[in-house]
Amino acid sequence: MKKLYILIFLFLPLLANAANDVTQLEGSFKVGPAIILIFILSLFVLVGIVFRAKDTTDYYAAGRGVSRIGSGMAIASNWMSAASFLGMAALMYGTGYHGLSYVVGWTGGYVLLLILMAGQIRRYGKYTAADFIGDRYYSKSLRAIGAVIAIVISIAYAVGQFGGIGLMFKWVMGINYPLAVIIGGSVVLAYTLISGMLGVTKNMQIQYVIIITSFMVPLFILTAKFDYFWLIPQLGYGSVVQDIVDGVQLTDKAGMFNSLGHHFALVPSPEYAMPWDPSTGQTFFQWMAIAFSLMIGTAGLPHVIQRFYVVPKARDARWSVVWGLFFICLLYWSAPVYSAFGKILSANPEVGLLSPDAIVVYTAQLGNVHPLIVGLLAAGGISAAFSTTSGLLVAGASAFAHDLYVKVINPAARPKTQMTIARLSTILMAIIIAAIAMLDLALIAQLVAIAFSMAGCTIFPLFLLGIWWSGSNRAGAKAGLIVGGTITLISLTYLIGARAGWMLPYNSFITYYLGAWYFAWIGAPLAIATNIIVSKLTPETPLEIRKFLIEKVHS
Amino acid sequence: MQEEEYRISLFKPTTQQALKNRNLIIQLFTVWAIAIFGFQILLKILEKPVPEDALIAFSAAWEKVKSGNADAADYVSAGQSMVQAMGKSTIKAHEYSALQDGVGWMLANVYPADELDDLQKDVHRLSALREQITSLRDEDYLEAKELIISKAAPALDIDQGTLLAQLLAIGLDGELMQISDENKSRIPDIMGLYMTHNRSVLTDTIFLGFPFHYFYTSVFLLLFFIGLCWFYCYKTDKLHARLNFLELEKID
Numbered sequence: 001m002k003k004l005y006i007l008i009f010l011f012l013p014l015l016a017n018a019a020n021d022v023t024q025l026e027g028s029f030k031v032g033p034a035i036i037l038i039f040i041l042s043l044f045v046l047v048g049i050v051f052r053a054k055d056t057t058d059y060y061a062a063g064r065g066v067s068r069i070g071s072g073m074a075i076a077s078n079w080m081s082a083a084s085f086l087g088m089a090a091l092m093y094g095t096g097y098h099g100l101s102y103v104v105g106w107t108g109g110y111v112l113l114l115i116l117m118a119g120q121i122r123r124y125g126k127y128t129a130a131d132f133i134g135d136r137y138y139s140k141s142l143r144a145i146g147a148v149i150a151i152v153i154s155i156a157y158a159v160g161q162f163g164g165i166g167l168m169f170k171w172v173m174g175i176n177y178p179l180a181v182i183i184g185g186s187v188v189l190a191y192t193l194i195s196g197m198l199g200v201t202k203n204m205q206i207q208y209v210i211i212i213t214s215f216m217v218p219l220f221i222l223t224a225k226f227d228y229f230w231l232i233p234q235l236g237y238g239s240v241v242q243d244i245v246d247g248v249q250l251t252d253k254a255g256m257f258n259s260l261g262h263h264f265a266l267v268p269s270p271e272y273a274m275p276w277d278p279s280t281g282q283t284f285f286q287w288m289a290i291a292f293s294l295m296i297g298t299a300g301l302p303h304v305i306q307r308f309y310v311v312p313k314a315r316d317a318r319w320s321v322v323w324g325l326f327f328i329c330l331l332y333w334s335a336p337v338y339s340a341f342g343k344i345l346s347a348n349p350e351v352g353l354l355s356p357d358a359i360v361v362y363t364a365q366l367g368n369v370h371p372l373i374v375g376l377l378a379a380g381g382i383s384a385a386f387s388t389t390s391g392l393l394v395a396g397a398s399a400f401a402h403d404l405y406v407k408v409i410n411p412a413a414r415p416k417t418q419m420t421i422a423r424l425s426t427i428l429m430a431i432i433i434a435a436i437a438m439l440d441l442a443l444i445a446q447l448v449a450i451a452f453s454m455a456g457c458t459i460f461p462l463f464l465l466g467i468w469w470s471g472s473n474r475a476g477a478k479a480g481l482i483v484g485g486t487i488t489l490i491s492l493t494y495l496i497g498a499r500a501g502w503m504l505p506y507n508s509f510i511t512y513y514l515g516a517w518y519f520a521w522i523g524a525p526l527a528i529a530t531n532i533i534v535s536k537l538t539p540e541t542p543l544e545i546r547k548f549l550i551e552k553v554h555s
Numbered sequence: 556m557q558e559e560e561y562r563i564s565l566f567k568p569t570t571q572q573a574l575k576n577r578n579l580i581i582q583l584f585t586v587w588a589i590a591i592f593g594f595q596i597l598l599k600i601l602e603k604p605v606p607e608d609a610l611i612a613f614s615a616a617w618e619k620v621k622s623g624n625a626d627a628a629d630y631v632s633a634g635q636s637m638v639q640a641m642g643k644s645t646i647k648a649h650e651y652s653a654l655q656d657g658v659g660w661m662l663a664n665v666y667p668a669d670e671l672d673d674l675q676k677d678v679h680r681l682s683a684l685r686e687q688i689t690s691l692r693d694e695d696y697l698e699a700k701e702l703i704i705s706k707a708a709p710a711l712d713i714d715q716g717t718l719l720a721q722l723l724a725i726g727l728d729g730e731l732m733q734i735s736d737e738n739k740s741r742i743p744d745i746m747g748l749y750m751t752h753n754r755s756v757l758t759d760t761i762f763l764g765f766p767f768h769y770f771y772t773s774v775f776l777l778l779f780f781i782g783l784c785w786f787y788c789y790k791t792d793k794l795h796a797r798l799n800f801l802e803l804e805k806i807d
Contacts, residue, residue: 094645096645097768097769097772100769100772100773103772103773103777104591104772104776104777107776107777107780108587108591108776108780110780110784111583111587111780111783111784111787112584112587114784114787114788115579115580115583115584115787116580119791229764234774235763235764235774236764238762238763238764238765238769238770239764241764241765241766241769242761242764242765242766245766247718248718249717249718250716250717250718250721251716260691260692261691261692262691263718263721265718266642266644266718267639267642267643267718267719267722268607268609268639269642269643269644269645270607270752270754271643271645271749271752272645273758273766273769274752274753274754274758275595275598275599275602275753275758275768276753277752277753278748278751278752278753279643279645279646279748279749280645284595284599287595288592288595291591291592291595292592315791315792315795318787318788318791319788321784321788322781322784322785322788325780325781325784326781329777329778329780329781332777333773333774333777336773343644346644347642347644348721348725349641349642349651349722349725349726350691350725468563468564468565469563469564469565470561470562470563470564471562471564543561546561546562546563547561549563550561550563554563554573555570555572
């Protein structure tokens with residue numbers, strides 16, 4: 001811990017001198033935020049070294065000695081990514097009430113996860129999603145497919161994170177977006193290679209505290225500064241929302257300005273809060289489809305499911321969901337506050353177009369929050385992306401090295417070879433992710449939502465039926481995967497086609513009903529139905545698997 | 556146990572514990588689904604498209620403007636409404652541009668003809684300054700903006716100390732009297748799109764400062780999810796204790 005104090009001691013004078021450089025929304029290199037960022041990342045590595053896992057078993061079972069609250073914090077930290085920290089406020093800023101479908105989807109899914117899976121997954125006792133799929137469906141090829149799906153989902157999920165990292169590095173360093181993605185991506189890769197196996201659970205708890213603190217502090221300042229109920233900003237901003245609907249006249253908040261000198265005022269803007277407002281271009285169907293897809297995606301994400309293997313017993317797995325969800329909701333109650341203040345503070349047309357994905361930071365800047373606190377906020381956003389990306393790269397690399405290479409390709413591989421393969425696959429994944437992130441395909445939250453729909457169409461049906469119906473067999477699982485995978489491919493082809501300007505058949509019909517952010521609304525039910533039908537028509541699940549389900553998972 | 560007894564299904568529980576667990580899952584799932592999707596469906600059923608006051612005023616005036624029967628009050632009314640729409644932060648650039656033309660056209664119809672050239676020069680000057688300045692607090696820029704407010708706002712019957720006056724000064728651009736036929740025909744659609752909203756008793760009721768539906772979805776539902784999770788864990792613990800159901804405590 002002595003190293004930690006030395007680090008803090010070294011950085012404090014630098015911070016004190018760097019408070020005055022965040023004066024413009026964009027622009028040059030910002031020393032203060034850069035120092036805060038370096039300090040926080042160094043802290044994570046240091047904590048990782050101090051609490052590092054001694055061996056692989058310790059790494060996997062890191063939660064054994066952790067309390068339910070600690071485990072809940074780890075779940076929340078693992079979950080809270082750039083999509084939560086930056087992306088949700090961005091969606092509500094741009095599309096108002098429609099953005100709340102993401103809030104509901106990303107929290108409501110935990111109820112499904114708890115009542116349908118958490119305890120049972122823990123009792124099943126496998127370490128990875130591919131392990132479960134290969135074992136439950138007694139198939140080496142399904143294990144391999146499960147590993148490939150886990151890698152693809154990790155990549156899709158991480159693309160949004162790299163987007164967030166790129167945006168924040170762009171903001172901190174004053175450089176262009178592609179260069180920021182390369183630099184930010186390199187830093188996160190180095191960070192993962194250094195700290196990927198270090199003190200994961202303890203680090204996640206510290207990351208949670210930093211992320212939530214950096215996110216909350218500006219909210220108290222903003223609500224107090226603009227004369228709203230500041231003791232609980234998550235309730236106080238209700239009046240901000242109503243003010244947006246009714247409009248704020250210059251006289252209503254006389255003497256209050258944003259950092260550019262504009263009055264705290266805007267014309268009546270009911271489109272911000274009214275459901276599926278025509279001006280947002282979003283519909284009732286899309287709201288429902290997104291919420292549903294994100295919820296079942298939550299219950300099918302490999303890195304989320306994996307958290308339940310590292311708690312001591314099934315009861316702890318259940319209660320850790322309650323605490324995890326509570327800690328997640330602290331952030332999800334807060335994100336709409338940024339979008340509401342951002343709406344008013346950037347209402348003047350002279351502010352110009354702002355990147356919605358950076359609206360959290362812009363709002364704090366426009367609200368004249370102290371530059372160091374804005375810097376802390378940006379560093380919190382990067383930390384959120386780092387913690388999730390690091391976890392995804394490790395999960396993707398272990399899926400490749402453990403589930404594919406060792407279990408399928410080369411069972412005789414030595415541990416050293418396995419480690420080399422894991423490192424190489426981490427680097428390869430980072431390169432692929434950075435390349436896709438540079439295309440800037442969509443908003444961060446939308447990119448992440450693709451991963452959720454993929455998980456909802458592929459892994460969720462396998463887990464749901466695998467746990468709750470012994471009749472689901474290998475043939476059914478394969479058939480369900482083919483259907484879920486096909487829907488995924490169709491949707492992604494149309495997404496890429498739309499960006500590339502291709503004119504594909506039934507373009508408007510498919511891009512609307514199989515939208516890339518919500519295709520699981522139909523993909524998952526079809527995959528489940530196919531799995532059931534094919535399972536009924538083919539030989540039954542072997543007795544030993546059924547016995548295991550009854551005796552170990554449900555008894 | 557016979558071989559056929561080694562079959563499990565959520566819907567066909569074979570033990571007391573499984574039966575109770577199945578019932579609990581179905582109850583919670585039903586409540587969960589109704590709370591989320593049921594409320595949104597209710598919102599959809601109750602909603603009605605409601606125009607903003609500015610749109611009602613615009614629609615009445617625009618008919619006369621289009622048919623050439625408008626008087627000064629109609630131009631003022633339509634102009635004010637369009638300025639208000641230009642203040643919408645979600646408005647797209649090409650739609651904003653069409654409204655700029657519309658406002659300029661309305662203003663030119665009510666502004667003294669012999670002073671219009673001067674106003675036009677002021678508008679050009681402000682546009683040129685906007686391209687040059689590095690800070691929005693530039694004195695020349697602020698002065699030029701105030702000058703336009705002092706001239707144009709009274710013509711459209713807008714109080715100089717209001718937000719609309721600010722939006723008017725920022726929004727005026729290009730040639731005041733020129734508007735394309737395309738923009739003329741687009742403006743009513745743009746106004747309708749940005750000024751009609753789905754509203755109902757659920758959106759118009761205020762609860763803890765929020766529109767009720769917004770509070771329900773953004774605050775209450777999240778709390779409700781935590782409550783559901785807590786309830787499930789609590790009931791499961793009680794059930795396991797009552798049935799002496801022991802769970803594995805080691806990682807396999």
